[in-house]
Amino acid sequence: MAVRHHDTLPLGQRPPLLRLSHVDKVFGGDVVALRDMTLQVNQGDFISLLGPSGCGKSTALRIISDLMHPTRGRVEWEGGQGQGDLGVVFQEPTLMPWATVAQNVWLPFRLAGKSYAEVKDDVLEVLRLVGLEKFLNAYPRELSGGMKMRVSIARAIVTNPRLILMDEPFAALDEITRHKLNNDLLQLKAKIGCTVIFVTHSVFESVFLSDRIVVMAARPGRVLTELQVDTPYPRGEAFRTSADYAAHARRASEALREAMGEPA
Amino acid sequence: MSLADDRGLALGGTRDEDEIRRARAARVERTAKWALPLVIMVLAILGWGWIVTANEIPHYILPGPDRVWDSLVTDWGILLEAAYLTGWITLVALVLAVVGGAGLAILFNQSRMLELSFYPYAVILQVTPVVSIAPLIFIYVDSKIAGMLLCAWLVAFFPVLSSTTLGLNSVDHNLRDLFRIYGANRWQRLRYLQLPSALPYFLGGLRIAGGLSLIGAVVAELVAGTGGIGTGLAFRIQEAGYRLNIARMFAALALVAAMGVFIFAALSLLSHLLLRKWHESALSREG
Numbered sequence: 001m002a003v004r005h006h007d008t009l010p011l012g013q014r015p016p017l018l019r020l021s022h023v024d025k026v027f028g029g030d031v032v033a034l035r036d037m038t039l040q041v042n043q044g045d046f047i048s049l050l051g052p053s054g055c056g057k058s059t060a061l062r063i064i065s066d067l068m069h070p071t072r073g074r075v076e077w078e079g080g081q082g083q084g085d086l087g088v089v090f091q092e093p094t095l096m097p098w099a100t101v102a103q104n105v106w107l108p109f110r111l112a113g114k115s116y117a118e119v120k121d122d123v124l125e126v127l128r129l130v131g132l133e134k135f136l137n138a139y140p141r142e143l144s145g146g147m148k149m150r151v152s153i154a155r156a157i158v159t160n161p162r163l164i165l166m167d168e169p170f171a172a173l174d175e176i177t178r179h180k181l182n183n184d185l186l187q188l189k190a191k192i193g194c195t196v197i198f199v200t201h202s203v204f205e206s207v208f209l210s211d212r213i214v215v216m217a218a219r220p221g222r223v224l225t226e227l228q229v230d231t232p233y234p235r236g237e238a239f240r241t242s243a244d245y246a247a248h249a250r251r252a253s254e255a256l257r258e259a260m261g262e263p264a
Numbered sequence: 265m266s267l268a269d270d271r272g273l274a275l276g277g278t279r280d281e282d283e284i285r286r287a288r289a290a291r292v293e294r295t296a297k298w299a300l301p302l303v304i305m306v307l308a309i310l311g312w313g314w315i316v317t318a319n320e321i322p323h324y325i326l327p328g329p330d331r332v333w334d335s336l337v338t339d340w341g342i343l344l345e346a347a348y349l350t351g352w353i354t355l356v357a358l359v360l361a362v363v364g365g366a367g368l369a370i371l372f373n374q375s376r377m378l379e380l381s382f383y384p385y386a387v388i389l390q391v392t393p394v395v396s397i398a399p400l401i402f403i404y405v406d407s408k409i410a411g412m413l414l415c416a417w418l419v420a421f422f423p424v425l426s427s428t429t430l431g432l433n434s435v436d437h438n439l440r441d442l443f444r445i446y447g448a449n450r451w452q453r454l455r456y457l458q459l460p461s462a463l464p465y466f467l468g469g470l471r472i473a474g475g476l477s478l479i480g481a482v483v484a485e486l487v488a489g490t491g492g493i494g495t496g497l498a499f500r501i502q503e504a505g506y507r508l509n510i511a512r513m514f515a516a517l518a519l520v521a522a523m524g525v526f527i528f529a530a531l532s533l534l535s536h537l538l539l540r541k542w543h544e545s546a547l548s549r550e551g
Contacts, residue, residue: 065445088445094438097542098460110456111446139542 011211011228014042016078017162017195018064023073025059025221032220033059037073039214039223041163041195048206048213049199050252052260056221057199061165064197077162083112087156087164087194091171093148095140095155101127102136105155112159119158126154129188146177153185157192166198170205182208183236190234203256207248208240215252217259224259227251327511335511336518343500343512347519350496353409353481354527357416361473364417365424366466373432373458374450383429390422394480398487408488415487416480420473427469431462464543467535474527482520497523 018041025034034056041047049057062068064075065086077085087108095104102116102123109119116123127133130150140148149169156164170178182205189196200206206213213227229248231239239245279287309329315321316328323331336343368386372379398415405411435458443453485498495503497516504512539546 065441067441067444083447086445088442090438090442092438094436094442096439096457096460098463107442107456108446111443111448111452141542 009044011042011045011230014044017041017043017045018078019074019076020060020064021074021076023060023063023070023075025056025063025068026071034063034070035220035222037221037223041197043162043195044193045212046189046196046198046210048210049197049216050201050203050206050213050256051216051221051224052201052218052256054218054221055216055259056218057216058167059221060216061167061197061199064163065165084108084159085162087159087161089149089152089156089164089166089169091168093140093145093152095148095151097140100137100139101132101143101151104140104151105158107155108159122158126158129157129191130154130184145173146181149173149181150184153188157188157194160192160194162195164194164196166196168199168201171201178205185209186233186235203249203252204240207245207252208235213252213255215255215259217261225255227255324508324510327514331511332514332518335509336515339512339515343497343516343519346495346497346500346516347523350478350481350485350498350520351523353412353416353484353496354478354523357413357420357480358474358477358527360413360417361420361424361477362470365421365469365473366428368421369425369428369432369462370454372429374454379429386422386425389418394419394483395487398484402488412481412484412488415484416477419480419483420477423469423472423476424466425469427465427472428462431465432458434465435461464535464539464545467531467538471528471531471535474531475524478520478524478527 020037020039020041023034023037024032026032037056037060039047039060049060051057059068063070065088066075066081096107099107105123105126106116106119109122110116124133124136127136130153132147132150132154135143135147140151143151152169156166170181173181186209196210198206198209207229211229211233213229215224215227216222217224227248231242231244231248313328313330316326327335368382372383394415397418398411401414402408402411405414439457439461440453443457448456481496482498485496486502489499497520500516501513501520504510504516536546
């Protein structure tokens, strides 16, 4: 797996990857799900979209992944988008229950017409990265919630995508598993150097994981402000208890309260 | 990344009272599952024999189980030949129902316009009783075999069609999105996503279709008569009725019932084998 390490560059010096320009999404002629969203995503960024329900976070992800077309505005990939450029992790693990772990991870390649033999090494490598190399032939029902989510992450990174979209992937997990997967996700990102857009409701998760937090407001869904978390990676348990973390969390909480229309 | 936390720890060798009670209840249920119906059958046969003997019921009104058994043994050659024909019609009709029902479901799924055009007619065919269609079929279809197959097929294909259609449309929406994001074409979506998703639904429909194709075959035989193509079990029942050979009627009926049970058991086994590794319906769960 080729490793890109733009995330070691300072935020302002990273090469661009994707740009959303003045994106609007209107449903049924009058429900504005997203208004005038402009966002430049640079290579190596870990961006969290943080906001209350109905702020258009998931709509933005669906537009970026081309599952939905914007009513107005554009999404442009630097150098155009190729097959395998995008990996997606949903809130649910979204595994095929009839397929083994290896077959689930093989899926993006399989749909690109590649046989298992051709990509077996890649599949094994990502499963090793998420710590599931011993569960190649297990079926999803044999795995815990956390393990299923790891398989889902392995599937998202197996094609070495330029961008990974994660839509509240850990929201349904217990606190302990969520913390562990947050740590593991950062380690994984450090190893493969990918770019991530991560949707979350959690201030703490967004501060721990990202270097850019895009705070969004609802009715209509829109970008309210962007915060930068300049604490360098790697971030571990020590960061969670640092004054730096608390300060960032306070800023993000205030922005979120503002997004929800409450006094800061 | 260690997975020990994800898997939990087991305290080796410790079993509490609850667990022992649950295991005992499970053991009892496993035995009762086959033993109780068997006991009921033996009791029913004994009761039947007793009623016939105690009331001195003549055998041309109600033969005792011993006479039915005798008939089963002495007429075994005739009955087996009849069972072979009925079984053959049932099986071929079921295969055609699977091909037709699942094939139509896939066609409907691929083209909404086709579904809108033809689905109502599939429903009409299903809700019209086959007994009322069968005489017409035998007027227009020269071959008795083809007519019988058509009758049995008409009853059996609908459950396969409707269950498979439901299955093909019941794909997890996130998986559907995932396939779109990865640029899956229509064929890949059908093969890797919709068909496996529809499999449990299809197998449910197949189990119903198995029983219905036997019903269809029996009805078709009753309507078709002999016509020089050999005689099936339904015809043997009718024929024995005319001759007041009630024991043979019961013997042939027992064979029809046994055939139905065999079809259901075989299809349930098939379903279990295909789903046992992943589908909720085939998984055993702890108490």
